[in-house]
Amino acid sequence: MFPLFVELLPMILGNILAPLWLIIVLLLLASPNGLLKASAFVLGMTLTRVAQGVLFGLVLGSSDKAAEGDGLVAATLKLVLGILLLIAAFKKWRKEEDPDEPPPKWMQSLEQATPLKVLGIGALGIAIGAKLWAFTLSALAVINEAGLDRTDAIIAYAGYIFFAQILLILALLFAAVAPKQSQSVLQRANTWLTTYNRPISITVTLVFGLLFTWNGVSAFLGG
Structure with missing residues (x-):
């Protein structure tokens, strides 16, 4: 399982290092x-x-039926992900609007939103984020390529989801365990992330774009 985790680590880090989602959680915690x-x-x-995960057959599928083409699928997804990330980095560097990011007014309106509406916004944010789809599809392809049985595949994907959201979960736990002490700390973190959101996003997107593009091209050349 550890070698699989190493393969999933780039996709996990790509999620962790995206500041937008943590900024939204910190904004909601302050409301x-x-x-x-x-x-x-x-x-x-x-x-x-x-x-x-269910839609793409990870839960219902059987690793015993894994095809030899799984490696090609994984390589294709990595290459597509790399290209998408490079395009996103270029657009952000040129200060063009990223369609995966909501405008500031949209973010500010979260403070008045109900919990049910916020749940829907969280679900929709993942559903319409092209880069997040690419990360998840790449993770699913890597897990399927590993040839795990159904139970281990479910555990692996659950682990991917958990670690992809680990900073968000830690923020929630901190606010729940120490509500008073967490206010100033989380506020400072939110201010820092908001201030440096753009350079962090450009750097992370560029690095992972190059990484996934290289991995995808290497897999094709090696095949």
């Missing part, structure tokens, strides 16, 4: 009834990722 709304937002994200 009235914040812990409930932030938890609903993360739950919505999780439900969509679970649905993606």
Whole structure:
């Protein structure tokens, strides 16, 4: 399982290092009834990722039927992901609007949203994010290529979801365990992330775009 985790690590880091989702969770935590709304937002994200796993046959499929073409699928997804990330990095560098990111007014409106609405926003955010789809599809392809049985495949994908959202989960736990102490810490973290959102996003997107493009091209050349 450890070698599989190493293969999944780039996809996990790509999710972890995207500042937008943590900024939204921190913004929700600072709002009235914040812990409930932030938890609903993360739950919505999780439900969509679970649905993606079911939709693409990870849960219902059998690794015994894995085809030799799984490696080609994984390589193709990595190459597509790399190209998408490079395009996104270029657009952000040129200060063009990224369609995966909501506008500031949209983010500010979250403070007045109900927990149910926030749950839907979290689910929709994952569903319409092209780069997030690419990360998840790449992770699914890697897991299927590993030839695990159904139970181990489910555990592996659940682990991917958990670690992809680990910073969000830690923020929720911190706010739940130490609500008073967490306010100033989370506020400073939100201010820092908001200030450096653009350079962080450009750097992360460029690095992972190059990484996945190289991995995809190498897999094709090696095949």
